[in-house]
Amino acid sequence: MNACSHYIHKIDMRLPMLLPGVIQVNDLWKVIENPPNRVEILRGITFSVPRGQFLAIMGASGSGKSTLLGLLAGLDTVTSGRILLDGTDITDLREDDLARMRGRKLGFVFQSYQLVPTLTAEENVLLPAELSGYKGDARRRSRDLLERVGLTQRAHHYPVQLSGGEQQRVALARAFITAPPILMADEPTGNLDSANGQHVLDLLLQLNREEGTTLILVTHDRALSEYADRVLTLHDGQILRDELLIKPDTEAAALSESEASNLS
Numbered sequence: 001m002n003a004c005s006h007y008i009h010k011i012d013m014r015l016p017m018l019l020p021g022v023i024q025v026n027d028l029w030k031v032i033e034n035p036p037n038r039v040e041i042l043r044g045i046t047f048s049v050p051r052g053q054f055l056a057i058m059g060a061s062g063s064g065k066s067t068l069l070g071l072l073a074g075l076d077t078v079t080s081g082r083i084l085l086d087g088t089d090i091t092d093l094r095e096d097d098l099a100r101m102r103g104r105k106l107g108f109v110f111q112s113y114q115l116v117p118t119l120t121a122e123e124n125v126l127l128p129a130e131l132s133g134y135k136g137d138a139r140r141r142s143r144d145l146l147e148r149v150g151l152t153q154r155a156h157h158y159p160v161q162l163s164g165g166e167q168q169r170v171a172l173a174r175a176f177i178t179a180p181p182i183l184m185a186d187e188p189t190g191n192l193d194s195a196n197g198q199h200v201l202d203l204l205l206q207l208n209r210e211e212g213t214t215l216i217l218v219t220h221d222r223a224l225s226e227y228a229d230r231v232l233t234l235h236d237g238q239i240l241r242d243e244l245l246i247k248p249d250t251e252a253a254a255l256s257e258s259e260a261s262n263l264s
């Protein structure tokens with residue numbers, strides 16, 4: 001990479017940081033009071049996610065990752081603090097407004113998948129499209145997504161007839177069906193072998209690059225987090241580290257590759 005493309009790449013990495021975050025979290029606390037016990041799960045979390053960023057959340061088991069993700073998606077109530085999603089404070093919203101907001105903006109993949117047991121794989125994938133009145137060709141998109149996660153042959157199977165990894169891939173296809181601008185996933189490759197983990201990673205990266213999807217992934221998977229733009233590490237309910245990963249800019253890298261091939 002020559003000096004000029006290196007310079008451009010550095011500017012590219014910093015520009016999104018100047019824009020208001022698509023998600024802004026301010027002094028977030030989650031405390032469970034169950035007298036005489038009191039558990040401080042999250043203790044004053046503050047950060048902002050620029051639009052289109054791929055953020056990996058890491059940290060030891062029990063550090064508060066799933067709790068944080070659930071709060072960001074409005075699936076759980078905060079004890080105190082603010083969460084702005086596209087400028088709207090979701091900690092103030094009523095349940096029906098929250099549900100509408102989730103339908104429009106969010107795809108979510110749970111650590112425990114949470115497929116509807118009485119629906120087939122394909123019906124599970126189609127469900128968010130039906131609930132949110134998705135305008136596109138949902139059937140075509142669901143077939144395409146099931147193919148991309150390698151489950152075309154399992155489209156008409158029910159969750160009990162699927163392995164853990166297959167259920168996880170259905171849950172991913174379901175999260176993508178409405179092409180949400182923000183996708184949150186809890187351990188999306190947690191139960192997958194390396195080949196299927198790679199398929200899922202490819203799908204996530206493609207969405208992030210081509211559709212500009214903001215990705216927030218909780219993961220223990222180093223291979224996955226290496227592709228992230230940023231890694232936030234939690235420890236005992238607090239942010240231990242917030243690292244921006246400087247990666248070769250794809251356009252600059254492609255440019256310098258073509259420069260190299262012109263020289264050879």
Ligand SMILES: Nc1ncnc2c1ncn2[C@@H]1O[C@H](COP(=O)(O)OP(=O)(O)OP(=O)(O)O)[C@@H](O)[C@H]1O
Pocket residue numbers: 032039041059060061062063064065066067068111
């Ligand atoms: N309802 C609850 N009541 C009391 N403690 C809770 C509750 N929910 C979670 N916790 C505790 O909060 C801490 C954080 O839980 P959380 O599920 O967010 O961890 P995690 O980082 O996602 O862990 P893992 O990597 O194992 O999934 C844990 O110590 C857990 O036991």
Ligand SMILES: [Mg+2]
Pocket residue numbers: 065066067111186
């Ligand atoms: Mg968890």
